[in-house]
Structure formats: structure tokens, C-alpha cells
Amino acid sequence: MAARPWRWLREDVWEIRFRRYVALLLAATLVAAAVWGGLRLAREDRSCATGVAHPKGSGDCVGVSTTAYDFGQPRFTATARAIDRENHRLKPGSYVTVALLLPFTTSAPASLNDTLHELQGAYLAQYQANHGSTGEFPQVRLVLANAGADGTYWPRVVDRLEEMSKGPDRLRAVTGIGQSTDNNKKAVRELTRRGIPVIGSSITADDLANGQGGKDPFPGLARVAPTNTDEARALASFAKPAADKALLVYDKPGDPYTRTLQDSFKRLMPGSPNPEQPFTPPADRTQEGTTSNQFRQITQLLCSTPKSTNTVLFAGRHTQLRQFINELGQRGCMDHRFTLLTGDEGSYLTGDSKLDRKALTGNLSVRYTALAHPDAWRKGTVATGGSASDTATLDELVARGKQAPVGPIGPIDLDDGQLIVAYDALRLAVQGLREATPSGATTPPLADVVNEWAFIKGQQRVNGASGWICLDVHGNPYDKAVPIVELTPSGGARFVRIAWPEGKPPAAACLPRA
Structure with missing residues (x-):
């Protein structure tokens, strides 16, 4: 075969290079389109529904x-x-x-x-x-x-x-x-x-x-x-806890609910000789954390108190309340009877499958101030x-x-x-x-x-x-009605009585003081 002229060879090289450039340009265009499409898709994926979307970096809607x-x-x-x-x-x-x-x-x-x-x-x-x-x-x-x-x-x-x-x-x-x-x-x-x-x-x-x-x-x-103060006042009018027979267990550092409940309970027991016992839960109080270990030690301290100490005032959220009850069910002094009084977070435990209800059969009563109860007025x-x-x-x-x-x-x-x-x-x-x-x-x-x-x-x-x-x-x-409710070993909760922040129901006119 005769040799091809140099000019033709140059044209072949140029054509090869041109095709390469076109291929690279096409590939770059496809990559850019894919990236842009991916970005658009990512933006679209943030939408959960009309008016609801994932914030950047979050899976929450x-x-x-x-x-x-x-x-x-x-x-x-x-x-x-x-x-x-x-x-x-x-x-x-x-x-x-x-x-x-x-x-x-x-x-x-x-x-x-x-x-x-x-x-x-x-x-x-x-x-x-x-x-x-x-x-x-x-x-x-x-x-x-x-x-x-x-x-x-x-x-x-x-x-x-x-x-x-x-x-x-x-x-x-x-x-x-x-x-x-x-x-x-x-x-x-x-x-x-x-x-x-x-x-x-x-x-x-x-x-x-x-x-x-x-x-x-x-x-x-x-x-x-x-308010927590009114709930505590209603609870006091019902239970009448004696300061020398009560002990306060509270969330430290607490949140708006637990801090004000703690303050309200402290006002019910001035001069109590029993030391207050703090516990420190996770920042997210719905999480278990290691708080059970702290409650195990608190129950040991409770067992060391005189038998006359029979009331525990609990200022904490429902997850920690459940952990505390479960630990009380395994305490070493089952012959020592306690009544645990707490706020409306107790209502969450009515459907909590992690609650050890057998604990409620061991000389332990758990009563709380509910916001409402279906049996309160029937x-x-x-x-x-x-x-x-x-x-x-x-x-x-x-x-x-x-x-x-x-x-x-x-x-x-x-x-x-x-x-x-x-x-x-x-x-x-x-x-x-x-x-x-x-x-x-x-x-x-x-x-x-x-x-x-x-x-x-x-x-x-x-x-x-x-x-x-x-x-x-x-x-x-x-003077809002405050139902006192008790957790039951069989499941659910039993309505006990309506209590009142003012110690009695409001007058028929229901006119608050200024």
C-alpha cells in the first residue's frame, strides 16, 4: 500500500483530537446535567408534603x-x-x-x-x-x-x-x-x-x-x-404530706416543668429533715440514658430512712418516673411502705409497656395530678x-x-x-x-x-x-379541678378523687380574684 501524504496524516490526527474533544465535552455536559439533576432532586426530596419539608441536615419533617x-x-x-x-x-x-x-x-x-x-x-x-x-x-x-x-x-x-x-x-x-x-x-x-x-x-x-x-x-x-403550683396545692389539700415524713427527688438541672414542680413541692415541706435527692437525666428526657443507676442508689438511701418517712415527692419527667418506679419495685426494703406523689407526667405511664407494674404490688402507691380523667365527673x-x-x-x-x-x-x-x-x-x-x-x-x-x-x-x-x-x-x-389518679398493677389508672387548688370547688359564679 502506498504511503499516505503527510497532509492526510495531519488531517487524521486533527479528526481524532476533535472527536476526543467532542467526547470530553459531551461527557462533561452529561456530568454537569447529572449533578444539576441530582441537586434538583435533593432539593425536591426535602419536601415531605405541602407546607412541610426536611430542614437542611435533618430527617425531620x-x-x-x-x-x-x-x-x-x-x-x-x-x-x-x-x-x-x-x-x-x-x-x-x-x-x-x-x-x-x-x-x-x-x-x-x-x-x-x-x-x-x-x-x-x-x-x-x-x-x-x-x-x-x-x-x-x-x-x-x-x-x-x-x-x-x-x-x-x-x-x-x-x-x-x-x-x-x-x-x-x-x-x-x-x-x-x-x-x-x-x-x-x-x-x-x-x-x-x-x-x-x-x-x-x-x-x-x-x-x-x-x-x-x-x-x-x-x-x-x-x-x-x-400551673404546677396549683397542682401541688391541690395535691397537698388531698394528701396532706407531713414535712418530716416526706422526701423530695428531683431532676437536676431540670426544665420548665420539673423546676417549677420542684419549687412547688419544696413549699409543701418546709423544714423537712430529710435531704433532697437530685438525679441527672439525659438532655433529651425521653431517652433512657443511665439514670436507672442513679435511681437504684436513691432507693438504697430511701431504705435507710426511718419507717416514718413514707412519702416521696417526685419532680421529673415520665421516662425517669418509670425508671424510678421500676427500681423501687426491686428495693431491698419491701416492708417499708411508700406513697409516691408527682405531677401530670404520671399520665404518660398508663400506656407505657416498660413500666414494671409488679412494683405497684410491693407496698408502693403511685398517685399523680392528672389534667383530666374520664371518670372524674361521671x-x-x-x-x-x-x-x-x-x-x-x-x-x-x-x-x-x-x-x-x-x-x-x-x-x-x-x-x-x-x-x-x-x-x-x-x-x-x-x-x-x-x-x-x-x-x-x-x-x-x-x-x-x-x-x-x-x-x-x-x-x-x-x-x-x-x-x-x-x-x-x-x-x-x-381553681381548676385536679383529678388525683393512681396507677394500678392491672394496667391503666384509677380515678381517686377531685382535688382543688383552693381546697374546695369554686363558687357558682366562678369569678377569679384579681
Whole structure:
């Protein structure tokens, strides 16, 4: 074969190089497209549902859901769908929005049960408000707000709720809140600072209430639950613990709930000769940690006290309470009888499978101040402060919630009281919203709703299923009924008696002192 001219060889080399450049350019384009597509996909993957997304670096779904989204929790599905059906039934211009702020993505089983029950209670109150025979306005659209499992992302949620208060959503109140934690305290402070009314369902910490020291750091906050101080006063009126026979076990450094409960208990036992015993749990108090080891040593100290020391006042969260009870069930002095008294966190243990109920058969009684209990009013033995008829109204609604058109909303459990107080909290919100709405209008001004709580008393009280809700000028319930409940070895909890912060039920007028 004859040799090819040099010019042709140069052209071949150029063509090879050109093809290489094209191939490299094409490959780079494909890589860039893949990267860009991956970035777009990553951004899209952050979305959980309408209004809810993963914050950067988190697997939590955070935001305000306006659909039937259940936050990946099948136990919430039925109620979330029921709320969505009710929301879609509402006519434009006939409603205002209320947000239910709860930890919908918590992983703690006890907190999940609590959240489910509050979700169900809020929905039942929404349905009742929208289908009442009086046809009052505005009607209620309910949306679900989640600031993360431990409330870390509260600033993001507060910003979104403020936007909804200024736009077509016409958000006019936030209810729920749940536990008295530092993050919830920050969220409530910021919501009320921005003029958004808040109705706490089960927050009890004194420092998450107005009126302490004559100051109102949360303007526009109303509460259904009594403060820890009022719970302790009610407990004292019932149990009458003697200072020289009681010992305090408390969370150190504590959180808003445990610190104020500790302070309230200390006031019940001035001059007690028994040393206080602290324990230090994990920062996330839903976690087990190594606290059981500390409780084992505390039980040994209890066994060293005189037999006359028969009362333990416990200021701690439910996980640590369960650990302490389990250790008390294995103490070396089973002949030494103890009664453990604590706050409303005891209600979480009614469904806690890790609780050693055999411990409750070994000379140990565990009693707590519940926020509500289904048996508190059924006998109708108390003339004021609540009524059996108010309980019956909720019972009927619960029964209807098991099937259409009200439900289904999934399995219902009233024993921990959370459904009851969430129902009452939204009913309080509805009364405030409607009383603040000008005649002929359907939307109340935010500022007027904020001012409404001072009038919820006397004939304007809310006849709650948890008892009468008569608010003082700071938005706190006055002489609210406090059910004393005892954990049972067979499961669940037994209603013992209603106690009162004032030592007796309120007068029929139910007018709080200034």
C-alpha cells in the first residue's frame, strides 16, 4: 500500500483530537446535567408534603401541614384524613384557621400516644364547633404544625404561622403546645410577641404562664391546665404530706416543668429533715440514658430512712418516673411502705409497656395530678367546678368519632386525659374567636382575640369536659379541678378523687380574684 501524504496524516490526527474533544465535552455536559439533576432532586426530596419539608441536615419533617399528611406516623392517618375532610367542607370566607402545634415527629412512644390523643381531641372540638345547632361563625379550619421532635425548629414554624395570620389563611390562634419545654417556651414567647393568641392544652410550668410576679411575658396566652403550683396545692389539700415524713427527688438541672414542680413541692415541706435527692437525666428526657443507676442508689438511701418517712415527692419527667418506679419495685426494703406523689407526667405511664407494674404490688402507691380523667365527673357528686353532663357531651362525640360521618379517627383512649384537655383547649379557642368577631363579620381582629381571655369567667366560662374553665386576667384557669389518679398493677389508672387548688370547688359564679 502506498504511503499516505503527510497532509492526510495531519488531517487524521486533527479528526481524532476533535472527536476526543467532542467526547470530553459531551461527557462533561452529561456530568454537569447529572449533578444539576441530582441537586434538583435533593432539593425536591426535602419536601415531605405541602407546607412541610426536611430542614437542611435533618430527617425531620417540619412546617405547617394543610393537607391530610400524617407526618409518617400511621397512627395519625385516620384523624389527619378526618380533619382534611372537614377542612374541605368549609365554604370560602366562612372560617378562620387554628394551628395545632405538637411534636408530630417524636419517636418516644409515650409522646406519640399523647400527640395522637391531643390530635383526636382537637378534631372532635373542631367538628362540634362547625356542626353546632346555633350556626355560629367563624367556623374552624384546623392545620397541623410541627417544629420537630424536640421543637428545635420553632423559629421556622413561628415565621410560617405569622405569614398565615396576615394572609388568606386568616390564622387567628395556635393551640396544643403540649409539654412545658424550653423550646416550647421560646415558641410561645415569640408567637405572643407577634400578637398571635396561644391556648395551651397541657402546659403546666409556672414560668410558662402569665401573672408570675405581676408580669405577663406571654400576652395573649390562655391555658386550660392549672400551673404546677396549683397542682401541688391541690395535691397537698388531698394528701396532706407531713414535712418530716416526706422526701423530695428531683431532676437536676431540670426544665420548665420539673423546676417549677420542684419549687412547688419544696413549699409543701418546709423544714423537712430529710435531704433532697437530685438525679441527672439525659438532655433529651425521653431517652433512657443511665439514670436507672442513679435511681437504684436513691432507693438504697430511701431504705435507710426511718419507717416514718413514707412519702416521696417526685419532680421529673415520665421516662425517669418509670425508671424510678421500676427500681423501687426491686428495693431491698419491701416492708417499708411508700406513697409516691408527682405531677401530670404520671399520665404518660398508663400506656407505657416498660413500666414494671409488679412494683405497684410491693407496698408502693403511685398517685399523680392528672389534667383530666374520664371518670372524674361521671358520678355527678360535685355541685360546681364541672358536671357529668359536660362529660356526657364528649362521650357522645367520642362514640360518633368511631365511624362516618364524624370519623373514623382510630382507636380512642381517654385515660391519660390528653384527648379531653385538647378538646377543651380548642373549645376555649372557639369561644374566644367568636366572641371577638364583630357583628356581621366572619373574621375577628387578632388583637381582639388576645383581649378576649380576660372575659372568660362567670357566665362566659367554658364548661369543659375537664372541668370549668374560668380564666383570671392573666389567662390562667382559676381553681381548676385536679383529678388525683393512681396507677394500678392491672394496667391503666384509677380515678381517686377531685382535688382543688383552693381546697374546695369554686363558687357558682366562678369569678377569679384579681
